[in-house]
Amino acid sequence: MKKIITIIYSSLLIVGCSKELDLKPTQSIDEADVFTSDANIKAALNGAYDVVSNASFMGGDIQLYAELLGADKEIEWVGTYNEPDEVYRKAMLTNNVYIRDTWLYGYKAVNICNNILEAINIVDENDRDRVQGEALFLRGQVYFELVKLFAKPYSAGNTAANPGLQLISEPTVGDISDANRVPRSSLEDTYAFILDDLKQAKELLPEPDLDEPTVYANKYVAAAVLSRVYLQMGDYPNARQEANEVIESGYYSLTANYTDEFNNTSNTSEDIFALQVSAQHDENDMHLFWSIIDYGAREGDVAILQKHLNLYTAQDKRRALFYIDDQDIYRSGKWKLQYKNIPFIRLAEMYLTRAECNFRLGGDLGATPDEDMNETIRARVGADPIAVTLSNILMERRLELAHEGQRIHDIKRLKQPVDGFEYDANKLVMPIPIREINAVGENILKQNDGY
Numbered sequence: 001m002k003k004i005i006t007i008i009y010s011s012l013l014i015v016g017c018s019k020e021l022d023l024k025p026t027q028s029i030d031e032a033d034v035f036t037s038d039a040n041i042k043a044a045l046n047g048a049y050d051v052v053s054n055a056s057f058m059g060g061d062i063q064l065y066a067e068l069l070g071a072d073k074e075i076e077w078v079g080t081y082n083e084p085d086e087v088y089r090k091a092m093l094t095n096n097v098y099i100r101d102t103w104l105y106g107y108k109a110v111n112i113c114n115n116i117l118e119a120i121n122i123v124d125e126n127d128r129d130r131v132q133g134e135a136l137f138l139r140g141q142v143y144f145e146l147v148k149l150f151a152k153p154y155s156a157g158n159t160a161a162n163p164g165l166q167l168i169s170e171p172t173v174g175d176i177s178d179a180n181r182v183p184r185s186s187l188e189d190t191y192a193f194i195l196d197d198l199k200q201a202k203e204l205l206p207e208p209d210l211d212e213p214t215v216y217a218n219k220y221v222a223a224a225v226l227s228r229v230y231l232q233m234g235d236y237p238n239a240r241q242e243a244n245e246v247i248e249s250g251y252y253s254l255t256a257n258y259t260d261e262f263n264n265t266s267n268t269s270e271d272i273f274a275l276q277v278s279a280q281h282d283e284n285d286m287h288l289f290w291s292i293i294d295y296g297a298r299e300g301d302v303a304i305l306q307k308h309l310n311l312y313t314a315q316d317k318r319r320a321l322f323y324i325d326d327q328d329i330y331r332s333g334k335w336k337l338q339y340k341n342i343p344f345i346r347l348a349e350m351y352l353t354r355a356e357c358n359f360r361l362g363g364d365l366g367a368t369p370d371e372d373m374n375e376t377i378r379a380r381v382g383a384d385p386i387a388v389t390l391s392n393i394l395m396e397r398r399l400e401l402a403h404e405g406q407r408i409h410d411i412k413r414l415k416q417p418v419d420g421f422e423y424d425a426n427k428l429v430m431p432i433p434i435r436e437i438n439a440v441g442e443n444i445l446k447q448n449d450g451y
Contacts, residue, residue, distance in 0.1 A: 035119040035173075042123070044116055045131055048138050049216070051109040053275045053283055056101035058344060060285025062145050063405025065102075067302070069428055070407030072418045074308035078329075079289065079301025090419065090427040094434035094451050103433050106146045107168070113139040115171040133204030137217040140197030141225055143167075147190050149430045150448070153412035154191060154233045156424040163446060164190025183444050191233060198226045208251045215267060215276050220246045224272045224345045227353055232413050240357030243350040244366040246272065252347040258317050258381050261346060263337040272350070275342040286335040286342055290403070292325050296338035304330040304403075311399060317381040318399055332403045343404070351376050352397045359390055369393060426450030 034040050053059045068077055068088040077088035083098035092099060113135040123131045143165060152162045164187040170179035185193070202222035208214065227242035246252065253269045255261045260268065267274050277284045291297035304322055309330060312319035321333040335342075355372035358364055367376075373396050374385040386392050397410065408418070408428065415423045431451040 035115050035171075036122065038122060038124045038127075041116055041119055042127070042131065044112055045134055048109050048112040048116070048135065050281075051105055051112065052138060052142060053281075054105050055283040055285040055288070056098065057105040057109070057142075058145070058275055059277075059283035059342065060288065061098060061102055062149065063286055063342075064289060064302075065149060065430070066405045066408045067403055070411050070418055072307075072411075074305055074311075075403070076303045076305055077301060078303050079298065081301070084289070084301070087430075090421060090425075092427075092431055092451075094431045094437075094447070096431070096433075099430050100433040100435055103146070103150070103436060106142045107166075109142050110139055110168060111172055113142075114169055115173065117169075118171045129204040130206055133201045133206075133219075133222070134217050136197045137201035137205065137222050137225070140194045140201060143190065143194045143197070144225065144229055147187070147194070148232065148409050148412075150432060151187055151190065152429060153424055154187065155413050155415055159188040159191070160186050162187040163448075164188075166440075166445065167193050181440055181444055184446060191229070194229055195226070198222050198229065202226065208249075210251065215274070217273070220249050220251060221273045221345070224350060227350065228345070231353055231357075232409060234413065236357040236360050240354055240361065240363075240365055243353040243357070246350045247347065247354065248366060254347055254376070254380055256380075259321055259333070261343060261348075262321070262334040263340045265340060267341065268343075270347045271341075271343050272345040272347060274344055274346075277339055277341050279339050282339060284335075284338075284340070284342060287338055287340065290332050290335040291337070292331060294325070295336055300325055300327070300329060300331055302332070302403075304332055308402070311395070313383055316383045316399070318402070334403055348377060348400050349397075349406075352393065352400060356390070356393050356397070359388065359393055 034044050051057070055061060064084060065087050067075060068084060069090070071077075071088060077085050079085070083096050086092045086096055087098075116135040117132065117139075120128060120132050120135075147165050151164050156162065163184040165184060166180075166182050167185045167190060168179055168182060172179050201217070202219050205217055205219040205222055208218045208220060223242045223245050227239050227246070230236075230239035230242060252272060255268050255270050261270050265278070275284075277287075287295075288297050289301040292300040309319065309322065322330045323333050323336070325331055351372045354366055355369040358367075358372075359369045368388075370385075370388045373388060373393055377396055377400060378385065394410075394414065398407075411418050412423045412428070417423065418428070421428055426449045429448050429450070432445060432447050437445050437447060
């Protein structure tokens with residue numbers, strides 16, 4: 001985690017219940033005054049959103065890692081940057097600065113949330129539950145993204161012994177303190193902490209306002225992330241319950257056309273949670289690395305290979321979203337245009353989670369697997385109905401969510417091999433940055449096996 005927390009929220013000084021993120025730079029807030037007033041605490045909360053949306057975290061890099069680790073000859077890193085190439089080759093070094101920054105931004109966001117939660121009684125009573133719920137949501141979300149990358153998968157078992165994360169819940173302002181010098185908790189305890197944060201957040205967060213759509217977390221955003229956590233744990237009843245609650249809320253609906261879900265400047269009806277991108281706040285490494293120079297990106301660092309394209313049928317409109325550049329290389333059209341939002345969790349995923357869990361459990365909570373997979377997901381993209389089997393449901397998930405940052409996590413929970421590695425191989429787990437180990441002490445912060 002960062003050793004000196006300089007609390008400068010230069011792009012998100014917002015107070016009250018604004019429905020859109022103010023992306024214009026504002027005056028810095030003095031560190032001593034941040035958590036001493038209602039207005040500044042709310043500004044700090046928006047600062048936490050800003051941190052998690054950084055390109056090094058949910059602004060593209062954690063999604064990129066998940067796809068590169070799960071490449072399996074369906075995509076290829078053809079860029080010149082060594083750090084993502086290490087991830088692609090499963091040859092990550094402990095001084096990889098991309099991985100270092102992902103860890104740093106994650107724990108920076110955690111620390112902001114800890115400070116907010118410590119000072120929650122200062123917040124206006126009318127807003128207190130919402131602010132507390134959003135801080136808990138962000139902390140739980142951050143820990144979930146980190147544990148999937150920096151620890152063994154939950155599906156590998158031995159969760160009481162396998163190390164998880166440093167669980168830091170005490171706030172730090174200024175230099176590193178004893179709060180930072182804690183060992184890694186077990187994987188089981190880490191997941192328990194994440195679930196506790198997200199369940200509390202769900203209870204505290206408000207229902208969405210149908211008349212005033214918001215980009216902030218609400219109770220169904222928390223439910224959607226809870227569904228992901230439970231699915232990663234193999235807890236199918238709870239994963240199904242949370243996904244069903246999101247679907248049945250009636251707040252979200254699939255876009256009429258699959259392509260309409262991507263390259264947007266505002267949230268769609270399908271977006272449960274999306275990272276906001278604009279010319280003023282342009283943190284979007286999905287566009288930077290997946291698109292090409294013609295659309296304001298780099299030279300096209302990620303190539304889509306024929307093995308992946310062959311998974312789609314000819315009439316599948318998801319296949320048509322890929323495009324060919326002037327080098328005759330296929331690219332993902334999901335991240336084609338500059339200054340467009342990054343969908344992070346969308347309704348289609350909830351339908352597929354419910355379908356998978358219903359099939360595994362032999363039930364039909366909310367709908368049958370056939371209705372969710374064929375009549376909802378496949379019908380939208382013009383694909384013919386197919387037999388309802390677990391294999392087909394999982395393939396549908398793979399096609400629907402392709403290149404959105406879920407691939408390696410599905411591989412691990414399903415215990416599938418990838419690129420010659422078993423799902424629980426050491427090389428599929430990111431190293432704890434050496435900078436952090438040196439700062440905290442290697443006798444306290446233990447490195448992952450294989451590094």
